[in-house]
Amino acid sequence: MKSPKIITVTSLSELRNARATLPEPIGLVPTMGFLHAGHLSLVRQARQDCASVVVSIFVNPVQFGPAEDLSKYPRDLQRDLQLLTSAGVDLVWTPTPREMYPDGYQTWISLDELVKPLEGAMRPGHFRGVATVVGKLFNCVQPQKAYFGQKDAQQAAVIRRMTNDLNFPVEIIICPIVRADDGLAMSSRNVYLNAEERQAATVLYRSLNAARAAFDKGERDANTLRRIMTDTINSEPLASLQYVSCANYDTLIELEAITGKSLLSMAVFLGKTRLIDNMVLG
Numbered sequence: 110m111k112s113p114k115i116i117t118v119t120s121l122s123e124l125r126n127a128r129a130t131l132p133e134p135i136g137l138v139p140t141m142g143f144l145h146a147g148h149l150s151l152v153r154q155a156r157q158d159c160a161s162v163v164v165s166i167f168v169n170p171v172q173f174g175p176a177e178d179l180s181k182y183p184r185d186l187q188r189d190l191q192l193l194t195s196a197g198v199d200l201v202w203t204p205t206p207r208e209m210y211p212d213g214y215q216t217w218i219s220l221d222e223l224v225k226p227l228e229g230a231m232r233p234g235h236f237r238g239v240a241t242v243v244g245k246l247f248n249c250v251q252p253q254k255a256y257f258g259q260k261d262a263q264q265a266a267v268i269r270r271m272t273n274d275l276n277f278p279v280e281i282i283i284c285p286i287v288r289a290d291d292g293l294a295m296s297s298r299n300v301y302l303n304a305e306e307r308q309a310a311t312v313l314y315r316s317l318n319a320a321r322a323a324f325d326k327g328e329r330d331a332n333t334l335r336r337i338m339t340d341t342i343n344s345e346p347l348a349s350l351q352y353v354s355c356a357n358y359d360t361l362i363e364l365e366a367i368t369g370k371s372l373l374s375m376a377v378f379l380g381k382t383r384l385i386d387n388m389v390l391g
């Protein structure tokens with residue numbers, strides 16, 4: 110049942126009071142705002158599964174590296190609230206960095222192995238920031254279920270692992286990647302692309318599909334699949350490849366041959382904008 114009015118809170122005490130009025134089970138959708146159809150697909154799933162839906166909007170400073178785009182990360186709270194109201198969300202929490210990380214803050218959640226490859230290798234400290242904020246969001250909202258996108262495949266793996274390892278009483282639900290009609294995965298960062306880069310950005314999905322087509326024809330050699338993705342990315346003059354990977358789905362360790370569930374993934378620069386995408390095989 111949809112509640113008639115969306116509640117918006119900022120402080121932790123307001124959150125706790127509002128949380129106490131909501132019927133359970135509660136589904137949490139953590140976001141950094143500037144919402145698009147990908148975020149809204151998580152909200153829709155939460156709406157289907159849960160009696161109440163809580164969305165957090167927080168551009169988490171500790172998951173951005175010193176050279177990353179924290180200060181110019183896109184924001185539009187009014188538009189986000191309109192979208193969430195239409196989507197039937199019950200409660201929106203927009204904490205401040207100061208309340209999340211007050212002076213003297215010094216407690217972190219870090220994982221040993223899962224954070225070493227892929228995004229973790231390119232963005233040192235990123236997943237320490239992600240795991241810590243998600244742990245804090247779980248403690249503050251106390252949801253029964255929490256929704257994340259497969260778009261951020263390593264983040265999904267990190268959160269599944271952390272939730273298990275630390276016994277958070279939360280069921281983690283990973284939702285499929287939502288794409289534009291031409292295949293580009295929806296991302297708040299897509300607004301940074303100019304018209305030519307936006308068109309060239311379809312190369313990520315094309316390269317994943319090229320590798321998937323080879324896999325479907327029986328190719329199981331991981332180097333060959335990585336080469337197919339690399340060649341496709343390199344065929345696009347505006348694209349600059351940072352990494353491609355063909356890894357075990359759970360451990361994210363690079364494979365020699367595909368035997369079970371595997372993850373193809375990549376990071377690619379279009380101009381100054383860094384995009385990631387992935388596809389699951391097997």
Ligand code: AMP
Nearest residue numbers: 140141142147257258260261286287295
């Ligand atoms: P963000 O605001 O970028 O931190 O994303 C918030 C949540 O939405 C994360 O769990 C993302 O994985 C998820 N998400 C972002 N883009 C997509 C997409 N295109 N499809 C599905 N989920 C997405």
